[in-house]
Amino acid sequence: MAKERGRSVIASNRKARHDYHIEDVFEAGLALTGTEVKALRMGRASLVDGFAHFSGNELWLEGVHIPEYLNGTWTNHAPRRRRKLLLHREELEKIATKTRERGRTVVPLQLYFKDGRAKVEIALATGKREYDKRQSLRERQDRREADRAIGHRENR
Template identity: 80%
Template sequence: MATKERGRAVVASNRKARHDYHIEDTYEAGISLMGTEVKALRMGRASLVDGFAEFTDGELWLQGVHIPQYVQGTWTNHAPRRRRKLLLHRDELDKISSKVREKGRTIVPLAVYFKDGRAKVEIALATGKREYDKRNSLRERQDKREADRAMTTREHR
């Protein structure tokens, strides 16, 4: 008998989303996948760069996420960029949909991972950053890095 998986194994993360958006809320959602998609994810292959989520008929769908075809899959293989349904509770869906209706908000995927053997997606409610916001965050990160570097060299003396 196989042992049950424990913990969180990250397959793909969208680091660019944190650069391009102000993250307001994050949610963990299940994702409805085909068998070959699960096998491709277990091989550690996925891209979230162009991914986004939108509401259609009261359901949340993940679009633009690229899960490549499974190598050993035959005619049962999936389309790499197909729509995938996100599984959330109704009250969470209602809360997210009311916030998305406000101007400038969108839903972006931050990470795809396996949690206790089940595929999950971390999605975020976000607003887009302006160009000057991106420059400010880069400058702050660089200043923090330089300050940390100065502190470590001072400690070593």
């Protein structure tokens, strides 16, 4: 079989960019079982309730839903099990020191295959307040209206 090239996105957490101020972004590998990889290759996963936390010196991803593989047998995985994130020691230490500060958390942004390997894009984030969310929505709407006006003007 030919080796995969490039990046194919499986799942994206768009709500995270709405609910959090994204500070740093990291790419981490995932420790998966065989049926999880097969289910991901079918393009089925959800990052909506996902978060990452430290247990000892290791970073674990929780709340990510990878449904059971349809053709799996008794070896199938639990859909919401903990999954170990694979990062370099320096990255783990950087994330650990920043998450000790109040209000910081680690959220998954995207789940994808990169050159045939399952990767997750995680971000150090700070939660937004309600008025921050409204302000970012307003800015996006204003930008969209300005683009529309410019496009309408150019078409004349």
